[in-house]
Amino acid sequence: MDLYFLGTGAGLPSKRRNVTSIALRLHDERGTFWLIDCGEATQHKILSSPLSLSKLEHIFITHLHGDHIFGLPGLLGSRGFQAGEKPLVIYGPRGLEQFVETTIRLSETHLPYRLWVSVIDGGVIFDDEQMTVTCRQLNHGIPSYGYRFEEKPKRGKLRQTLLQEQGIPAGPIYGKLKEGHDVALDDGRVLRSADYLAPPTPGRVVTILGDTRPCDSAEELAEGADVLVHEATYAASEWERAQNHHHSTATDAARTAANAGVKQLVLTHVSARYDEEGEAKLLADAQAIFPATTLAHDHLIINVPRLPG
Incomplete structure (x- = not known):
């Protein structure tokens, strides 16, 4: 299990960062990957990654702002050429089904596979013998959700x-x-x-949040997670701007990670206003509160190791 960051910018694409999209790779566990958000040009980023659309099993959309969904129509169409008739489920807020249906219909895009859009409203939205996915609404200008991906414990080895x-x-x-x-x-x-049987090996937990101000739901979803992915659109010095635009600063993300007791924090959704020096300041501000912090960049891979029980 690992995270592959396809896009780590906020709002607008830049030469250094594309807009938001993250792959949760489950190759060893399921032979697939799951996609969280699908900003414009996500499929172009996939072309320069080790990912293949034929392995895409589920898509989870955090909210309906364009930098999180404008890549969907093209990706869905292209998947038809690579995945044959393998079905696909998209999870997301109300209105997503209308967006997908309208763009597919008006563009006369033919999908050779079955596509479902599952409208989320909090709680458990997916559960099978391997994984449970829970979502909660966050604090943003429009309905925005965070997802908790929780792997089930692995049975211990036979003695x-x-x-x-x-x-x-x-x-x-x-x-x-x-x-x-x-x-x-x-x-x-x-x-x-x-x-x-030896004691079971605990399952891993990855929490990926959509755009949000600091809120209780974010901490609840992140509680004890192995990895928390949190937006860091603004620096601490621009806290008021972050509040006015329904976003978080890097220090807000670090406090959420500390309060939730996560093992690792990854910052993403970084505004294009920051150059490399500004990004280094974002990271330093967060690490002053939560040392186990990484600043994501496009094509970064974060491994989620399985720890012994």
């Missing part, structure tokens, strides 16, 4: 040495115990799976 010490030979019994099933032996003994 084969213990079984061998008890005279139980390798075979189907091992497989049943590993799958979590208790096994009754011919001699009357019952082997409890829990007694022969």
Whole structure:
């Protein structure tokens, strides 16, 4: 599991940063990747990345401002040439379904795959045997959401040495115990799976927030996350401007990370007003509050390691 940053700028694309889009790569876990936001030219960024649209499984849209959705029509059309009939689900706020349907219809774009738009309104929006995705509304000028991607714990390894010490030979019994099933032996003994499995490995948590002022929902979504991705549109010296435009500063992001007890903070959605020196100041301001902070740039990869239980 890792994060691949396709676009890290705010509002307008620049020569150094494209507008917002992040891929959550789940190649080892699912053989796919999920896309969070799809600003203009996202598919062009994908062309210069290791990603392939044929592996795209889900899209999660945080809000309907153009720098987060204007890349959708082109990407959806191009995916049809690469992914065949593989279905695709897009999650996002109310109005997204109208935007997608209208652009596809008016452009007469033919999609050879099934496309669903799932309207979100908070709570659990996706759940299967591997992942749970929860969203909450944040504090922005229009409805904007954050997403918490939570991997389910991985069952512990089978303690084969213990079984061998008890005279139980390798075979189907091992497989049943590993799958979590208790096994009754011919001699009357019952082997409890829990007694022969190592502690489970905790699942990883990634929280990616849409545009927002500091708010309780952001901290709730980020609680204990391995990685928090938070906007840092403005420097601390422009706090009032950030408030007026419904955004956060780098120090706001750092305080959210500290309050939520996350392991790593990644700043993104950086205004084009900042040159390299200004960006260094953004990072320094955040690190003064939360040292484990990284400033994202286009094509940055952030690994999310699986920690032992």
